[in-house]
Amino acid sequence: MLLLFNKPFNVVCQFTPHEKHATLKDYIPVPNVYAAGRLDTDSEGLLILTDDGALQHRLSHPKHKEVKTYWAQVEGAPAAADLLPLQQGVDLGDFVAQPAQVKIIAEPAHLWHRDPPIRERKHIPTTWLELKISEGKNRQVRRMTAKVGFPTLRLIRYAIGPYNLDGILLGEYQTVEEKVRK
Structure with a gap:
């Protein structure tokens, strides 16, 4: 099973209760699924959950170089x-980030x-930027x-x-079939 969840701001990526914030349990009533990676509490968007440990590892482990696409609203107007x-x-400082694909974009359509x-x-x-990276270090x-x-x-x-937020409302999830890799 594979779930694509559109995580709201201020939701913690765990199922156990948290004293200050909502958790995945408040949005996903599906038992025995676990996040493949994480997303900071103050970040929003796609979180993948699965009940398949091997798939979870493949999606979240840096050695598999899964490209992650982010939309970042930044302060200022970069050229x-x-x-x-x-x-x-x-x-x-603690590491050198690998080169990112980055471009200036219009504010994403249908933004919540x-x-x-x-x-x-x-x-x-x-300004809105689109960044594509294959790492995923803390707050990178x-x-x-x-x-x-x-x-x-x-x-x-x-x-x-190959997974994205298209058609998934904020705080909602979709169950999808795993896309075949070649």
Whole structure:
């Protein structure tokens, strides 16, 4: 079984109760499924859950290089040249992030309201970026954009490999068949 869940902001990626936040148990009444990877509490978007341990490992382990697509709303207005360090691999201190595919995009269509909304500054614009990475280290995308001078205000994981959020409402999940790999 494979579930694609559109995780809201402030939901913790665990089934056990949490003292401050909602958890997966509040949204997914399916027994014996586990997250293949995680998504920070302050991030939104695609989380894959499965009851298949081998599939869970394949989807979440870095050696399998599953490409993850993120939409990041950043503070400021980067030019294409500002994104070059992200495309070349940026040194984050404890590791050097592998080169990312990154481009400026329009605000994603059909984007849901976030509660609470991001902080907005009257005289500082925001820009949406699409980043594709095959790593998934702790807070990696946020750290990468901050390192190049454009802090992430909102982060949405849109896709993992062949799976994406299309047609999945916020806080909802879909059961899908595993897509065959060649």
